[in-house]
Each structure stands twice: as structure tokens, then as C-alpha cells.
Amino acid sequence: xxxxxxxxxxxxxxxxxxxxxxxxxxxxxxxxxxxxxxxxxxxxxxxxxxxxxxxxxxxxxxxxxxxxxxxxxxxxxxxxxxxxxxxxxxxxxxxxxxxxxxxxxxxxxxxxxxxxxxxxxxxxxxxxxxxxxxxxxxxxxxxxxxxxxxxxxxxxxxxxxxxxxxxxxxxxxxxxxxxxxxxxxxxxxxxxxxxxxxxxxxxxxxxxxxxxxxxxxxxxxxxxxxxxxxxxxxxxxxxxxxxxxxxxxxxxxxxxxxxxxxxxxxxxxxxxxxxxxxxxxxxxxxxxxxxxxxxxxxxxxxxxxxxxxxxxxxxxxxxxxxxxxxxxxxxxxxxxxxxxxxxxxxxxxxxxxxxxxxxxxxxxxxxxxxxxxxxxxxxxxxxxxxxxxxxxxxxxxxxxxxxxxxxxxxxxxxxxxxxxxxxxxxxxxxxxxxxxxxxxxxxxx
Amino acid sequence: xxxxxxxxxxxxxxxxxxxxxxxxxxxxxxxxxxxxxxxxxxxxxxxxxxxxxxxxxxxxxxxxxxxxxxxxxxxxxxxxxxxxxxxxxxxxxxxxxxxxxxxxxxxxxxxxxxxxxxxxxxxxxxxxxxxxxxxxxxxxxxxxxxxxxxxxxxxxxxxxxxxxxxxxxxxxxxxxxxxxxxxxxxxxxxxxxxxxxxxxxxxxxxxxxxxxxxxxxxxxxxxxxxxxxxxxxxxxxxxxxxxxxxxxxxxxxxxxxxxxxxxxxxxxxxxxxxxxxxxxxxxxxxxxxxxxxxxxxxxxxxxxxxxxxxxxxxxxxxxxxxxxxxxxxxxxxxxxxxxxxxxxxxxxxxxxxxxxxxxxxxxxxxxxxxxxxxxxxxxxxxxxxxxxxxxxxxxxxxxxxxxxxxxxxxxxxxxxxxxxxxxxxxxxxxxxxxxxxxxxxxxxx
Numbered sequence: 074x075x076x077x078x079x080x081x082x083x084x085x086x087x088x089x090x091x092x093x094x095x096x097x098x099x100x101x102x103x104x105x106x107x108x109x110x111x112x113x114x115x116x117x118x119x120x121x122x123x124x125x126x127x128x129x130x131x132x133x134x135x136x137x138x139x140x141x142x143x144x145x146x147x148x149x150x151x152x153x154x155x156x157x158x159x160x161x162x163x164x165x166x167x168x169x170x171x172x173x174x175x176x177x178x179x180x181x182x183x184x185x186x187x188x189x190x191x192x193x194x195x196x197x198x199x200x201x202x203x204x205x206x207x208x209x210x211x212x213x214x215x216x217x218x219x220x221x222x223x224x225x226x227x228x229x230x231x232x233x234x235x236x237x238x239x240x241x242x243x244x245x246x247x248x249x250x251x252x253x254x255x256x257x258x259x260x261x262x263x264x265x266x267x268x269x270x271x272x273x274x275x276x277x278x279x280x281x282x283x284x285x286x287x288x289x290x291x292x293x294x295x296x297x298x299x300x301x302x303x304x305x306x307x308x309x310x311x312x313x314x315x316x317x318x319x320x321x322x323x324x325x326x327x328x329x330x331x332x333x334x335x336x337x338x339x340x341x342x343x344x345x346x347x348x349x350x351x352x353x354x355x356x357x358x359x360x361x362x363x364x365x366x367x368x369x370x371x372x373x374x375x376x377x378x379x380x381x382x383x384x385x386x387x388x389x390x391x392x393x394x395x396x397x398x399x400x401x402x403x404x405x406x407x408x409x410x411x412x413x414x415x416x417x418x419x420x421x422x423x424x425x426x427x428x429x430x431x432x433x434x435x436x437x438x439x440x441x442x443x444x445x446x447x448x449x450x451x452x453x454x455x456x457x458x459x460x461x462x463x464x465x466x467x468x469x470x471x472x473x474x475x476x477x478x479x480x481x482x483x484x485x486x487x488x489x490x491x492x493x494x495x496x497x498x499x500x501x502x503x504x505x506x507x508x509x510x511x512x513x514x515x516x517x518x
Numbered sequence: 519x520x521x522x523x524x525x526x527x528x529x530x531x532x533x534x535x536x537x538x539x540x541x542x543x544x545x546x547x548x549x550x551x552x553x554x555x556x557x558x559x560x561x562x563x564x565x566x567x568x569x570x571x572x573x574x575x576x577x578x579x580x581x582x583x584x585x586x587x588x589x590x591x592x593x594x595x596x597x598x599x600x601x602x603x604x605x606x607x608x609x610x611x612x613x614x615x616x617x618x619x620x621x622x623x624x625x626x627x628x629x630x631x632x633x634x635x636x637x638x639x640x641x642x643x644x645x646x647x648x649x650x651x652x653x654x655x656x657x658x659x660x661x662x663x664x665x666x667x668x669x670x671x672x673x674x675x676x677x678x679x680x681x682x683x684x685x686x687x688x689x690x691x692x693x694x695x696x697x698x699x700x701x702x703x704x705x706x707x708x709x710x711x712x713x714x715x716x717x718x719x720x721x722x723x724x725x726x727x728x729x730x731x732x733x734x735x736x737x738x739x740x741x742x743x744x745x746x747x748x749x750x751x752x753x754x755x756x757x758x759x760x761x762x763x764x765x766x767x768x769x770x771x772x773x774x775x776x777x778x779x780x781x782x783x784x785x786x787x788x789x790x791x792x793x794x795x796x797x798x799x800x801x802x803x804x805x806x807x808x809x810x811x812x813x814x815x816x817x818x819x820x821x822x823x824x825x826x827x828x829x830x831x832x833x834x835x836x837x838x839x840x841x842x843x844x845x846x847x848x849x850x851x852x853x854x855x856x857x858x859x860x861x862x863x864x865x866x867x868x869x870x871x872x873x874x875x876x877x878x879x880x881x882x883x884x885x886x887x888x889x890x891x892x893x894x895x896x897x898x899x900x901x902x903x904x905x906x907x908x909x910x911x912x913x914x915x916x917x918x919x920x921x922x923x924x925x926x927x928x929x930x931x932x933x934x935x936x937x938x939x940x941x942x943x944x945x946x947x948x949x950x951x952x953x954x955x956x957x958x959x960x961x962x963x
Binding site for chain 2: 085089100116118123125131143145146151171177328387389420448453
């Protein structure tokens with residue numbers, strides 16, 4: 074007999090397994106996202122993980138193109154989706170006639186990017202997107218801000234801040250000086266403000282962007298404005314001096330701020346930030362980022378914005394819309410780092426040890442009674458020593474064990490054991506489950 | 519200006535989009551699976567879609583190897599998982615020391631197989647697996663049968679049947695005649711019984727399997743036994759004539775039948791079927807298939823069984839276990855064919871049209887009040903004509919609309935409109951939501 078060489082069990086670099094202790098809260102977060110999205114009338118869709126390469130590379134930037142997992146299959150060039158926006162664009166072009174507008178969808182699914190891995194970043198991660206397609210209404214801008222807020226609050230995060238901008242503001246400022254064609258160069262420069270400081274950015278605006286000294290100062294003034302939301306809106310209007318594009322941006326920003334205030338949301342939860350851009354080409358109106366105040370370095374955990382035309386590569390139909398994406402796995406990584414992730418070892422709350430191997434069906438009946446009342450029940454499959462079985466229950470963090478040997482089963486009773494304080498109560502359960510369920514509820518609260 | 523060539527929006531062959539009308543019930547089925555699995559103490563895990571090719575091709579059959587999506591990335595050979603069992607084996611080998619046994623996990627995730635497409639079969643489909651690892655106990659055999667039954671019942675299927683076999687029975691029969699090394703050839707022959715008939719199989723058993731006339735007859739007798747479960751168990755015991763392997767198989771089968779009966783499950787829901795094998799190498803004990811009686815041609819929608827050693831390729835640790843897999847997308851395809859799939863167009867039940875564009879925040883407040891009470895509320899984002907907005911609500915199947923113009927908003931009231939019978943009731947909501955919620959509940963029941 075040859076001894077077979079073992080294959081080393083390991084995951085690819087940048088990929089991870091989710092053990093129950095992380096997968097249980099991860100499932101809870103996805104369930105929360107579904108619940109919040111549905112509460113605003115968003116409906117779920119799903120699309121394939123694999124698409125024709127021409128679909129995926131159509132609009133991607135050089136960076137996403139480089140990061141894409143691509144290969145040939147059956148003579149076709151295919152790729153794994155690297156976000157949920159391009160699949161949405163393809164989906165909308167294909168189905169919007171049947172679906173009608175406004176169309177509100179959410180999509181919770183993994184995406185893949187072969188990027189260099191760093192803390193909190195993986196090559197496979199779940200995104201939770203929601204979008205409203207087929208309307209330019211400011212009502213959708215407002216609703217999107219409310220959904221982002223409600224979602225992060227429902228997840229249980231306390232210290233987060235929504236950063237809000239409107240791309241029309243900078244566009245308006247540039248337009249005012251006849252510089253509308255410079256917006257990409259200006260955005261690229263502004264993006265370096267935090268890293269390089271105002272002086273370097275001023276230089277780049279002038280040398281690379283071709284702005285005059287005065288124009289560069291005006292852009293920098295915009296970026297450095299401070300004050301509360303009302304003050305900022307006033308200063309922005311002053312700076313834009315009646316430019317229609319910019320004023321529209323300020324007006325739409327004001328509608329969001331008013332709505333957040335009117336909904337009673339604390340003003341520490343949101344801030345106007347004219348420096349955020351979220352991608353150079355794509356967004357045309359409001360843009361959102363969401364920072365965790367205790368871990369800003371992990372980046373935005375929920376981002377999005379308004380776009381003029383979702384699916385221009387695939388259809389002539391003009392489809393404006395707005396949406397945002399919760400980076401679920403980035404958020405999970407953040408919560409792990411912040412030790413804000415509760416890590417249960419089991420989904421079950423009631424443990425039933427196995428004593429008398431001749432009475433399996435009685436145990437099954439006991440489990441079924443408790444399960445019917447809505448508890449998750451784990452039955453130990455081997456009739457080992459009670460100590461071994463209870464140690465297992467302790468290790469997994471069970472609070473309740475229902476202990477029954479032959480005598481109890483004959484009498485239709487069992488011991489309801491509180492595994493934390495080790496107390497125990499004998500109850501009968503075969504006539505009516507009432508006493509049993511009451512004893513369990515007393516422990517589980 | 520050049521006119522850009524549009525890219526045709528389409529999915530790859532064998533892949534499909536899920537529109538809300540199918541994704542809503544699909545999410546509900548996944549939620550049901552999670553609920554049932556959790557109720558038995560199974561906990562969720564997740565593993566990467568991509569694995570090292572050597573991990574995936576280690577145990578796969580020629581067929582799965584051929585169907586696998588594989589490619590090179592960053593100098594590594596990788597593959598997309600084609601089932602959730604091999605990732606579980608790799609996962610268990612890697613983490614079981616930390617997790618401990620018995621370990622009960624479920625895993626709901628897509629898998630990919632580049633197989634030839636046919637009705638109800640896709641190249642991407644979601645599997646919902648559950649397994650109990652680290653025990654040989656018959657209690658886990660029993661529990662697995664109960665979970666499969668509870669799951670299909672919870673999904674709302676009425677006419678399904680669990681087919682149960684134990685591989686030890688045929689092994690015992692062959693052992694009795696010194697033919698234990700022929701089991702694969704015999705299984706391959708038996709598998710053709712329905713397609714080719716007894717005579718052809720008899721011939722194959724003798725010519726290919728090398729069985730004597732008498733031995734082949736004995737195998738065929740086993741396959742053609744009829745009667746209820748109790749009769750079958752008796753006949754099987756007779757045929758096995760005390761062979762220990764076979765008797766163990768019959769005994770374990772009997773435990774399952776007894777438990778299903780004891781749980782009060784109708785005997786039309788299960789059947790002993792000694793012809794089912796579920797893969798030649800893998801299973802060593804009980805095996806399950808589940809057929810839809812109204813669409814048997816679609817194949818088994820939930821299958822599984824017991825295995826001796828899950829992760830032998832990756833670890834020396836002996837890990838016996840048992841599990842099964844619900845083929846969610848095959849089931850969805852079946853339910854679509856059987857017209858048993860309810861196809862809602864929205865997740866929301868309350869519709870709020872937008873009249874007075876100056877009062878956005880009042881509408882948001884009205885929506886929030888209803889949302890807080892647990893209803894899903896869709897607000898129409900554009901203040902179009904009421905007729906247009908209500909037609910939209912009708913098309914989507916909403917039952918309730920909350921209609922408020924400036925007058926109603928000034929008075930803190932709204933019309934609660936029953937969109938089915940067109941009746942309407944004026945209620946006030948700004949002081950207390952009680953009257954409003956009562957009127958909504960009256961319509962939605």
C-alpha cells in the first residue's frame with residue numbers, strides 16, 4: 074500500500090474562510106440590509122458571477138480591468154464581476170422594458186478583485202447594493218441618504234458619519250470660469266489634499282490643471298470651507314455666485330440636509346464635504362461616503378451617488394439613477410478590529426444530551442417540542458458520559474440543557490439545566506409543553 | 519461626434535438573471551433553509567468561490583474535473599468550486615481542531631459547473647448544504663432524514679418523497695458471495711435498471727461485473743423488492759442472511775424509518791429504495807434522494823448521505839460524517855414549471871404617491887411612521903399625475919396607497935386607499951399613528 078501524499082489545506086492569498094463565529098454575525102448583517110432595503114420598497118435581484126468579458130470591461134477603469142479575474146471558457150472570453158454596478162447596467166438594459174421605472178433593486182452578492190491585499194481588504198468580498206433607476210428626482214437623493222443612515226444604525230453602529238457632496242458644485246465653479254473641461258484634472262488634484270497639503274495641490278491645479286492663481290484659490294477655498302451644514306450651504310452659494318449648475322447642486326444638497334434634520338437625525342451623523350468625488354467619470358450629482366469615526370483608516374464602508382446614465386454602453390434608453398453600496402466584508406473586518414463583533418459559536422440556544430441510546434425517538438420528540446416553540450435545539454449525537462456532553466455545551470456557549478435519562482423519559486419529564494448558574498428544575502413535558510417552555514424562557518429571558 | 523457601438527446586453531449560455539419576481543421567492547427559500555438548519559443547531563460557514571486547483575481536483579471524478587471552471591491567476595492554477603463538499607473537506611481539515619466535534623455546519627452558496635445545459639439545469643446554481651461531522655452515530659442519520667423532511671415541508675411542498683437506502687446493504691450482499699470488490703461495477707449496472715430494464719442489467723452484472731447467474735439474480739431480487747417499509751426491511755434481512763455489514767445497514771435504515779414514523783410523518787413521504795447510490799466512491803452508509811412526485815424528471819432536489827472519511831486528502835484526522843444538499847435553483851426551476859412559484863413584483867405592501875413637491879419631508883415622515891410599524895413602504899419619487907402613480911402601484915400589485923395632498927398634509931391626515939376595491943378612508947396620523955395603522959391592517963389583513 075502506498076501512503077498518499079496529503080494536499081495542504083489552505084485558501085488562496087487574499088481569500089478567507091468564515092467560521093461560524095464570524096459567519097453568524099455576517100448573516101445577521103445581510104439580513105439587516107435586506108430588511109432595511111425592503112422597508113423602503115427595494116426588491117432583490119441576482120445576476121451571474123461570470124459575464125462576457127466585453128460586458129465587464131466596457132466601462133471599467135484601467136484599474137478594475139487590471140484587477141479582474143478573466144479567462145477563456147468554451148472559446149469565450151469571460152470575467153468574474155468586480156462590482157455589482159456593471160451587472161446592474163447590463164441587467165437594466167436587458168430587462169427594464171419588462172420591469173418599468175422607477176425600478177428599485179437591491180443586490181447582495183460577492184465580487185472579486187485580484188488587487189493587492191491589505192488589512193481589511195480581500196480579493197473576494199460581499200457588496201450590498203441598492204439603487205433607484207429611472208428618476209432624476211431629488212426625492213431619491215433624500216431617500217438614499219435616509220437608507221444609508223437607517224442601515225448603519227440598524228447594524229448597531231453608533232459612531233459613523235455620512236459625508237455628502239454634490240458633483241455639480243465643483244462643476245458649477247469651474248463652469249463659472251469657463252473651465253468645465255478641467256474637472257477630472259481638478260478632482261485628481263483635490264483628491265491629494267489630505268495627503269500632500271494645500272500648497273502642493275495649489276501647484277498641481279495651476280501646472281497640471283491649467284488654472285490661474287485666482288481660480289486655484291477659489292477651488293481651494295471651496296475645499297477648506299468650514300462650519301455647520303447651514304453655514305457651508307450659504308458659503309457655497311456665495312462662492313458659486315448664481316451659476317445654475319452649482320446652484321442646483323447646492324439646492325439638492327440642502328434638500329438632503331433638511332430631510333436628515335427633519336427625520337431627527339443627530340447632526341454628528343452627517344457632514345457636507347466638497348472634497349469627496351467617488352470615481353472620476355461615473356457620478357454626476359450627489360455623492361456619499363460613510364466613515365467609521367473610530368476607524369477612519371479602513372475607508373468608506375458605504376458609498377454611492379447619482380449618475381446621469383447607467384447603461385449607455387448597452388442601450389440607447391436614458392437611465393438616470395442613484396444608489397449606494399455597503400461593503401459588508403470591509404465592515405466586518407472593521408468591526409473585528411474594533412472588537413465590536415459579537416462572536417457566537419452556535420446558532421442554537423438549547424442543548425439536549427443523549428443518554429439512553431435505546432430511546433432515540435423520545436429524545437427526538439423532546440427536541441421537536443422545543444423546536445416547535447421557535448428555539449434552535451442541538452442534540453448531541455453520541456451517548457457519551459454526561460460530563461463530556463455538558464463540557465461540549467459549555468464550550469459552545471449554550472445557556473440551557475434539557476437532561477433526561479431513562480427515568481425521566483419514562484415519566485415524560487426532563488431536567489431543565491441553567492448552564493450558567495448550574496441550577497436545575499424538573500418539569501414534565503409529554504402532556505403539555507407549557508411547563509417546559511416556561512422553564513426555558515426563564516433562563517433565556 | 520462618433521456614434522458609439524452598443525454592446526449587446528446578454529448573459530452567458532447556461533447562466534440566468536433573477537428578476538424580483540423569482541428572486542423574492544428565492545430569498546424566501548434560502549431564509550427557510552437557514553431557519554430549518556438553525557433549528558437543528560447547524561451553524562453557517564462560508565468559503566471562497568476560488569480555490570487552488572489541486573484542492574478541487576483532488577477528489578473530483580473525471581466528470582466534475584471536466585466541468586470545472588479553471589484558469590491561471592498570478593502564476594497559480596485556480597478553479598471555481600463545483601460543489602460545497604470539497605470546500606467543506608478542505609475547511610474541516612484546516613479548522614476542525616479549533617471547531618471541535620461534532621461540528622454541524624450549513625453553507626448556502628453558488629457553485630459552477632460548465633456542463634451541458636438542459637431544462638432546469640444551469641451552469642451556476644445555489645446549493646444549500648448541511649453536514650454533521652465527527653460522528654458515526656445513527657442519531658445523525660435519523661436527524662439528517664428529519665431535517666430533509668422538515669425543510670421540504672417548510673418550503674411548502676406537498677408532494678415529495680424521500681428515497682432512502684444504505685450502501686452497506688448491497689455491500690453486505692456482495693460480501694456474502696466474496697464479491698466485495700465488485701461493488702462499483704454492480705452499482706454502475708444497477709443504475710441503468712430504470713433505463714435499460716432487468717434483462718440488460720442482468721447481462722451486464724454477469725459479463726462486466728463477473729457475477730454468476732445466481733449472484734446476479736440475488737442482486738436483481740434486492741432491487742425489485744416491493745412492499746411497505748416494514749416488509750422491505752424484513753425481506754432485506756432475509757436476503758442478507760446474517761451478514762454483519764448488511765445487517766448493520768438494515769438496522770440503521772430501520773432506525774430512520776422508525777423515527778419518521780414516530781415523528782408522525784405520513785408514509786407516503788418516504789420509501790426505502792435499494793437502487794439509489796448517489797455517486798460511486800463517496801458514500802458509505804445511508805443515502806438520500808428526494809423526488810418531486812409531480813415532476814420526477816427534474817431529478818432529486820435534496821440528496822446526501824453518510825461518508826466514512828470526509829477529508830482524507832487533506833488530513834490524517836479521520837472525519838466521518840453525514841449531510842445533504844438542497845439544490846435550490848433546481849427546485850426553483852421545478853416550482854416555476856409546476857406553476858407553484860408565487861411571483862410578486864415588489865417586496866413592499868404600502869405605496870405612497872408624491873403630490874406636493876414642496877412637502878417632501880412631510881411625506882418622508884408619513885413613510886417613516888408606517889415603516890416603523892413593520893410595513894415596507896415605497897414612495898414614488900416624482901410628483902406626476904395621481905393616475906400615473908396609481909397605475910404604477912396597480913401594476914406592481916400594491917394593495918394599499920396612502921394618498922395625501924397639501925390639504926391632508928396641513929391637517930396631518932391622509933387617505934388610506936384600498937387599491938383592490940377602490941374604497942378609501944380618511945385618517946389622521948400626525949398625533950398618533952394608531953388610526954392609520956389600524957386602517958392599513960384592515961386592508962392587508
